[in-house]
Amino acid sequence: MPPDLPPTTLLLPAEIDALSQRLPLWTREAGDKAIKRHLHFVDFAAAFGFMSAVAQTAEAIDHHPEWSNVYNHVSIRLTTHDKGGLSDRDVALAEAIDAAATRFNA
Numbered sequence: 001m002p003p004d005l006p007p008t009t010l011l012l013p014a015e016i017d018a019l020s021q022r023l024p025l026w027t028r029e030a031g032d033k034a035i036k037r038h039l040h041f042v043d044f045a046a047a048f049g050f051m052s053a054v055a056q057t058a059e060a061i062d063h064h065p066e067w068s069n070v071y072n073h074v075s076i077r078l079t080t081h082d083k084g085g086l087s088d089r090d091v092a093l094a095e096a097i098d099a100a101a102t103r104f105n106a
């Protein structure tokens with residue numbers, strides 16, 4: 001992992017409330033400790049290509065998704081285990097996931 005990553009900070013309640021505008025494709029989990037998105041691709045190759053791209057970003061920012069894949073479907077849950085809630089890194093990873101989803105035609 002890169003040594004110069006900024007510290008992880010938990011989102012404030014107002015920042016969590018603003019997530020629906022910032023990340024409209026994500027839903028807040030009950031309790032506000034995580035956000036979720038489900039994606040659908042044309043086939044397994046597209047779904048797995050997307051996951052490979054996201055995996056590289058996850059390593060680069062040292063923040064990793066909880067996810068599952070069934071054929072052309074991918075389900076993702078983002079939370080910050082180290083802090084016990086939603087952080088700026090979840091937002092950064094969600095934004096990277098949204099960009100990758102567009103590239104892989106989710």
Ligand code: H2B
Nearest residue numbers: 062063064065079080081082083
């Ligand atoms: N990913 C996620 N989603 N949450 C974390 O708290 C987390 C992570 N912590 N990836 C990182 C790795 C930490 O365990 C390492 C040691 O930096």
